[in-house]
Amino acid sequence: MGLTNNDIIKKLRVALKLRDDDIVEILKLVDFKISKSELGAFFRNEDHPKYMELQDQILRNFLNGLVIYKRGPREDKRPQRKE
Numbered sequence: 001m002g003l004t005n006n007d008i009i010k011k012l013r014v015a016l017k018l019r020d021d022d023i024v025e026i027l028k029l030v031d032f033k034i035s036k037s038e039l040g041a042f043f044r045n046e047d048h049p050k051y052m053e054l055q056d057q058i059l060r061n062f063l064n065g066l067v068i069y070k071r072g073p074r075e076d077k078r079p080q081r082k083e
Contacts, residue, residue, distance in 0.1 A: 004053070005053070005054035005055070005056065005059045006042050006043075006046075006053065006054045008054075008059060009023075009042060009043075009054055009059060009062060010042075012062075012066070013043070016066075020036045020039055021036070022069075023062065024039065025069075026062060026065040026066055026068075026069045027058075027061055027062060027065050029065040029068045029069060030061045032061040034058070038052075042058075
């Protein structure tokens with residue numbers, strides 16, 4: 001069986017030494033609001049009663065926010081059209 005979205009965010013959290021506050025802030029960078037208690041449900045063991053499966057949308061927003069968090073906001077490098 002492959003990695004689940006929960007496994008991916010757990011591994012990124014450890015590798016990048018992120019706390020729950022950091023992850024909440026990263027998600028805010030892409031206008032996605034989540035509480036620390038909701039976030040905690042993704043880090044629980046699968047057999048825990050309050051475990052929640054991390055949906056693709058949340059992982060996608062986290063990864064997009066992580067790019068902004070690490071690199072800064074995107075600068076538009078396309079040349080301006082001359083009219």
